[in-house]
Amino acid sequence: MSVAAVTATTEGYLLVLAIMWPVAGILVALVVNGRNIERVAYIVLPIGFAIATAVVMAVAQGGQSQIYVVGGWAPPLGVALRADGISAAMMMTTAMVICATGLFARGEFVQPAEGPEARAPYVFWILLFSIWSALNALVLGSDLFNLYVALELLTFAAVPLVCLKGQKETIEAALRYMLFALIGSVLYLLGAVMIYGLYGTLDIGLLSGRVRAEPATWIAAALMTVGLLAKTALFPLHLWLPPAHAGAPAPGSAILSALVVKGSFFLIVRIWFDAMPGHLSFAAAQLLAALGAGAILVGSVLALRQQRLKLMIAYSTIAQLGYLFFIFPLATGFAAGIVWSGLAWTGSWMQLFSHAFAKAAMFMAAGLIAEALGHDRIADLGGIGRKLPITMFAFALSGLSLIGVPPSGGFVAKWLLLIATINEGQWWWAAVIVVGGLLAGGYIFMVLGRLLADPLSPLVIRGAVSRSRELVALSLAVCAVLLGLVPLQPSDFLRIGR
């Protein structure tokens, strides 16, 4: 990220719009009658989607970052918003998953036709808009303090999603999540303050030119990184994730697992590849990847041992997040002596995007199954595949992407990461990636086998499952598969702006 480029580009206003549009939706939602909030969503979702598309087009056509300088004050006086290739791709993924979740939630969060307004539907939409705005701010921000604000907004919008239904155990899970996320925030803020004290700026572009290798920097960076790891639920800091992601209602789980945990990961990448490029030592990168490897192994084995479907999927999220952290040893370019390894860079982002689609689809499928059966005990799922073939198909497709079977985004991600491990001479991570795929195959087929099996006793279906909601889950799973059609080489788009 070069310092000279801090002048606004012509389409930069789109970036402000991307952050402000969902906020406008919240404001309107606050004044309209609660029964009309769904109609507000019908306007906010498609236009927000269009904005994200426009940003992607602008970045792709320009071949460079889109920049907006807030109030015309360039850093260090003011702050800038910047959309490079990865932010644009993140925005697109976010928009797709949020819109799909909105469609999916239509059936779940409706105001009752009569009687007093229910709280959950009202709150859900407001939280959805808030998360959208926060994620856009997070991927567009270029100032460590602004990013902190976005991160907090994200956390505080995500926590209530866990306990929308208000049962005791989900409130416990939400509190657990909030406390741990707050610890993460404090660490991050502490690190950011130290950085400001050291270098007099929090702007990422300016920092990259000023950062020196000294103990205070290392401590600040360690504080920020570990704080963000806690929010990403990277092993061994994952205590809050299984109850929170498994306890939330299906649309909430989809957003939490697909998007929210990725926000803090994105920030870790910003720190190490943009704010302090070249300062990540080989040992520290190995440490991060080792935690990722631990996540893959422990998360996958635990997923295999779960008896409830949603918990299995939650542990699978812990495992799949682990792969993301191979970006640090593999994309930094330790072996080649260059600052760039496009293979691992593309592979890691592909893992993030395909996991977002696959996991959202999987949580939705699990939600539909639980809705039809009234439970999600894996042992008693027999025969449901015959009743809900589309849901089963969605589960299977997203599962194949998690395993890394071609064609799927998961396959592309693993292929690129594995080639990078070989090129970088770090074959030990290859072993973890391969074993992780094998274990994922185990837990996916464990469930698929039950879905296909004959029921032990005649199935009692509690309610009709809406076909359109099944199709939403399926289309997200298809997105994960379609990502597998990209060429198996470093992506030029994801490289824009660096």
Added chain:
Amino acid sequence: MTMLADMPAVMLLAAAPAVPLLMIATAIVPRARERLIAYLPFAPVPAIVAAITVPHGTSVVLPQALLGLTLEIDKPGAILLGSAALLWMAGGIHARSSIREQVGRFAAWWLITLAGSLGVFLAADMIGFYFFYTLVSLAAYGLVVHDDTPDARRASSLYVALALLGEALLFMAFVLLAAAAPGGSVLISDAVAALSASPWREPALLLIILGFGLKIALVPLHVWMPLTYVAAPTPAAAVLSGAAVNAGVVGLIRFLPFDTAMPAWGEALAVIGLLSALYGVIVGVTQANPKAVLAYSSISQMGFIAAVLGMGLATGNTAVPLVVAFYAAHHTLAKGGLFLSLGLLDARSPRYVWLVLLPAAVLALGLAGLPLTGGQLAKMAAKGPLGDGAIGTLAHLSAAGSTLLMLFFLLRLNTTVPQNMAKPTINPPAAAWLVVAFAALVMPWILFPTIVGASWRHALTHKELWSASWPVIAGGVMAAVLWPRRAILRNIPQGDLLILAERCGPAARRVAVAFERTDDALRQWSVASMCIVLLVLLTALALAAS
């Protein structure tokens, strides 16, 4: 390239795997799904036409929207494709009348497996190969589990676990190949050409042999095969044992570098192959279930194929892919035909049993190289690469073992027929089966001159006839001695070594429980808080260590 003139050929090539996949797309409509099974025999038709008519060397690069796959047909590929497609067709005709429950689901799994099974013979790039290989490996799960009995569930769980293991091994192998290929090419030919100079040659070869060895059930990676073939419905067992197994054969043909002599790897593969060939016979004769006998015969036959491939690798013999394809194609038709005959025997009244048994006997002994059968030519073709050394002699001797095993199969078949008569009968048409049996007999005679460059008359000389006859006679004598004493053969459980492996179950469970305990501990607040502090310190220290 004259695109217009090649168009029909190119279209046929793409249609071979595409038609079955498109047929599955119709399964979205529930009513079409229920009827799909009636059309199964038509799915492999483009592949049969392509195998016969498309000129060797024709290739097509599909657009990026179809993964940018490269399909190419060569002679070994065409032979394997044609024989497999023919068996899939006969199997489809059988399935149409014998599968009565969950027909929509069965048809869907069948077509996915079929598309993969035919696609692997045509894929010229690693991504496409892996894609088709995954289809044929994983979708077969649905065929094995179809009857949903406890045995079927056990067999399919084991099958899918090992199939996933094979997938993982091959994924890594292909990554190692691609990492060494010039300019990031994913073409199999480029990657294999670069293999001998690759720094990762040894691990890549090991992974290739292990990965494909699982598919062709080399001992001790064979435990899944008997369980799977016994549990699967008869037509499914026929296509899995005959056609799907060749995904492993074609993998070894494509990915082993036969242009460079690698004595150590080659001889190791040959020895394991011969051990498998022997092991299959020894355990096979103890089996009471004819399907299990056939499964052990497959282990034995695939071991023989591995021995030929191994000797080819050891000596750098580039003719081996064609010879092995020829041998494997005969095995496809003969083994598939034998499985299908089991389905016919279930349905026939005792008076007509001999009408099935007689052709079955020819097919069975053909696998042992009985003179005048296609099997004689298959064994003759294999002699060249095997050579005259110890391995060649032992491989030749293995034909006696095959005879013994096949005679046991026929005798077991004869003794189990009356039991099956009690079942409600279905009546699959015999014509399709007869075509396969006939093809097993005749196809090798037509192809033989193009494989070894000698006329088929060469096979009728006294020397060759005697060479093919004495192992059969020896096997016959062994069977005559052993059959009356079969009571002393202890019935080894299907999957033999599996029983030993299952003893490791408690150990695996203990590992999983240890993981669970770790997770429980880490999810304590006190531990997690400690972890945070520790991680901050560790990260800061690691950053300092630059």
